[in-house]
Amino acid sequence: GTDVKTPYTGLLGQDFTEMVKKSIGPKANPRLRRVMESFIQHMHDFAREISLTNDEWMMAVNMINEGGRMSDAKRNEGQLMCDVIGLESLVDDITSRAAAKAGESITSSAILGPFWRHDTPIRENGSTITFDTPADAQVVYMHGKVFCGSTGKPLANASVEAWQASTNGLYEQQDPRQREHNLRGKFITDSEGNYSFYCIRPTPYPVPDDGPAGKLLAMLDRHPWRPAHIHLIVQAEGCSPITTQIFDSDCKYLDNDSVFAVKDSLRVVFQPRKGDPKAKLDLEYNVSLAPE
Ligand code: MBD
Ligand code: FE
Numbered sequence: 660g661t662d663v664k665t666p667y668t669g670l671l672g673q674d675f676t677e678m679v680k681k682s683i684g685p686k687a688n689p690r691l692r693r694v695m696e697s698f699i700q701h702m703h704d705f706a707r708e709i710s711l712t713n714d715e716w717m718m719a720v721n722m723i724n725e726g727g728r729m730s731d732a733k734r735n736e737g738q739l740m741c742d743v744i745g746l747e748s749l750v751d752d753i754t755s756r757a758a759a760k761a762g763e764s765i766t767s768s769a770i771l772g773p774f775w776r777h778d779t780p781i782r783e784n785g786s787t788i789t790f791d792t793p794a795d796a797q798v799v800y801m802h803g804k805v806f807c808g809s810t811g812k813p814l815a816n817a818s819v820e821a822w823q824a825s826t827n828g829l830y831e832q833q834d835p836r837q838r839e840h841n842l843r844g845k846f847i848t849d850s851e852g853n854y855s856f857y858c859i860r861p862t863p864y865p866v867p868d869d870g871p872a873g874k875l876l877a878m879l880d881r882h883p884w885r886p887a888h889i890h891l892i893v894q895a896e897g898c899s900p901i902t903t904q905i906f907d908s909d910c911k912y913l914d915n916d917s918v919f920a921v922k923d924s925l926r927v928v929f930q931p932r933k934g935d936p937k938a939k940l941d942l943e944y945n946v947s948l949a950p951e
Contacts, residue, residue: 802855808947813852817895828864861887898948
C-alpha cells in the first residue's frame with residue numbers, strides 16, 4: 660500500500676502483550692524466559708508501530724519458509740537474511756565486547772558468515788591454499804605472528820584458519836569446478852608464533868542473491884556486493900578465540916558492505932613481493948588474542 664503512516668487502531672494493546680508474556684510457565688529456563696518476553700514485547704510493539712497487515716506478515720512468513728527450504732549444509736539462507744539487516748554484526752559486537760578486557764590490545768572481530776566449514780584441513784606453514792589458481796588471480800604470500808594481547812608475547816601452537824572466495828566470487832562449496840577445500844586451510848604457529856601460507860588477493864563479490872535475502876536486497880534498492888575479504892579464525896590455548904575478516908583497503912564496497920562487517924582496524928594493504936616466483940604480493944598480518 661501507499662499509506663505508510665496508518666495510526667494503530669487495533670484493540671490488542673499492552674494488556675494483550677502482557678497476557679502473552681505471562682503464558683510462559685514457571686519451569687521455563689530463566690534466560691529463555693527473559694529472551695522470549697523481550698522478543699514478544701518487541702514483536703508486538705513492532706507490529707503495532709507499523710500497523711503490520713496480514714499480507715505483509717504472511718509475506719515475511721513465506722520468506723522465512725523459502726529460506727529454510729533452500730538451506731542445507733552448504734547454504735545458510737537464514738544467516739544471510741540476518742546478515743543483510745546487520746544482525747550478525749550486531750551480535751558479534753555484543754559477544755566480542757564481552758570477551759575483551761579494558762587495556763588489552765586485541766584484534767577486532769568480524770562475523771563468521773555462511774561459508775565457514777568445520778572440517779578445514781591443517782596444512783604446513785609455507786604451503787598454499789590456492790590450487791588450480793585462476794589466470795586472473797594474484798597470488799599473495801600471507802604471513803605473520805599470533806600474540807598474546809596482554810603480555811605481547813608470541814604464541815606457539817596457535818591455530819590460524821583462513822578461507823576465501825575465488826575470483827569468480829564463489830567459495831569452494833558453491834562451485835563444482837573448485838576442488839574440495841580449495842582456498843581454505845588451517846596453520847599452526849611455530850615456536851616463535853609464526854604462520855605463513857600462499858593465498859590469492861581477494862576480490863569483491865556478491866552474496867548469493869537468488870534467495871529471499873537477495874530478493875529483499877533488490878526490493879530495498881540495495882546491491883548484494885561485499886568488499887574483498889579473507890576470513891580468519893585464530894585460536895590459542897588459554898586465549899579467547901577470534902573470528903574475523905581482513906579487508907583489502909584498495910577495493911570497492913568498503914563503505915557499503917552488504918552485510919555491514921567492515922571495521923577500519925581490519926583494513927590491510929597488500930605489498931609488492933620481490934624475489935619470490937610463487938607470489939607477486941605480500942601481506943604481513945599479526946593477530947593479538949585476549950587471555951581467558
Ligand atoms: C560472505 O562471504 C560473507 O563473508 C558473509 C559475512 C555473508 C555472506 C557471504
Ligand atoms: Fe565471505
